[in-house]
Amino acid sequence: MEIGKIHNENCLSTMGNMPNNYINFIITSPPYDDIRNYNGYRFEFEKIAKELYRVLKEGGVIIWVVGDSTINGSESGTSFQQALYFKEIGFRLHDTMIYYKNNPMPQTGNRYHQHFEYMFALSKGSPKTFNPITEPTKYKGLANMKNRGQSGSLDYEKVERTKEKKVGNVFFYSIGGGISTKDKAAYNHPAIFPEKLVADQISTWTNEEDLVYDPFMGSGTTAKISHLLNRKWIGSEISQEYVDIANKRLNMYRTNNLFT
Numbered sequence: 001m002e003i004g005k006i007h008n009e010n011c012l013s014t015m016g017n018m019p020n021n022y023i024n025f026i027i028t029s030p031p032y033d034d035i036r037n038y039n040g041y042r043f044e045f046e047k048i049a050k051e052l053y054r055v056l057k058e059g060g061v062i063i064w065v066v067g068d069s070t071i072n073g074s075e076s077g078t079s080f081q082q083a084l085y086f087k088e089i090g091f092r093l094h095d096t097m098i099y100y101k102n103n104p105m106p107q108t109g110n111r112y113h114q115h116f117e118y119m120f121a122l123s124k125g126s127p128k129t130f131n132p133i134t135e136p137t138k139y140k141g142l143a144n145m146k147n148r149g150q151s152g153s154l155d156y157e158k159v160e161r162t163k164e165k166k167v168g169n170v171f172f173y174s175i176g177g178g179i180s181t182k183d184k185a186a187y188n189h190p191a192i193f194p195e196k197l198v199a200d201q202i203s204t205w206t207n208e209e210d211l212v213y214d215p216f217m218g219s220g221t222t223a224k225i226s227h228l229l230n231r232k233w234i235g236s237e238i239s240q241e242y243v244d245i246a247n248k249r250l251n252m253y254r255t256n257n258l259f260t
């Protein structure tokens with residue numbers, strides 16, 4: 001199995017060449033609900049879900065980033081159906097996280113603006129690796145009895161400390177031209193991940209040298225970020241046009257010796 005390569009084929013073919021329990025971590029955004037027409041390609045969700053389970057190592061995690069389209073006035077619910085199907089075939093629904101878009105496309109009609117997509121964290125058994133992102137938190141309080149005053153009362157010192165705490169499971173990203181990535185070539189693909197989202201998830205669920213797979217590689221975001229974070233990677237992308245976009249993007253890093 002050639003790694004460090006985007007295989008220009010249906011991801012079912014790529015996974016067909018992988019042994020069982022091979023991949024440490026999967027992050028992907030599938031084509032959902034025909035919202036966009038990726039050059040006419042379709043995907044077979046149930047077959048792909050079963051293959052993802054087979055090739056993922058015990059303790060491995062998938063981050064499945066999806067939303068729903070609105071059909072005849074109703075949201076499709078495809079995202080929930082997929083999450084429940086993953087559970088049915090053996091995955092744990094470890095965490096339903098939110099990818100919150102700070103600046104979504106404004107929408108008309110009698111609904112609030114659509115600000116988020118789901119990021120389902122699905123695991124095969126209990127996740128083996130969890131390197132949580134943290135943020136500083138300040139707390140003030142009374143602590144450390146210093147002495148007993150003449151009155152017999154207790155004197156406490158006022159303290160202000162900074163501690164680190166895990167961030168919440170809503171992840172906020174700004175998106176769009178020049179923000180999701182600085183790589184201009186990537187914008188020839190219609191639906192790219194913000195690079196920061198991929199970096200946050202890869203660093204949470206993997207360690208260096210782990211093997212990352214993206215079955216719907218699109219413009220190559222997962223490949224680029226995996227490499228920059230010293231993870232091995234494999235990708236599948238069915239469209240030759242998008243593989244060319246991704247390789248063009250990745251070549252910029254190869255020539256700068258950031259990418260080999």
Ligand SMILES: C[S@@+](CC[C@H](N)C(=O)[O-])C[C@H]1O[C@@H](n2cnc3c(N)ncnc32)[C@H](O)[C@@H]1O
Pocket residue numbers: 009010011012028029030031038041042043044189191192193215216217218219220221222236237238239242
């Ligand atoms: C939402 S896009 C992924 C974008 C990617 N996350 C990025 O940052 O550029 C989904 C991609 O899946 C590809 N695709 C659709 N069906 C596929 C299949 N069966 N196997 C592999 N790729 C497929 C489409 O061509 C499209 O580029």
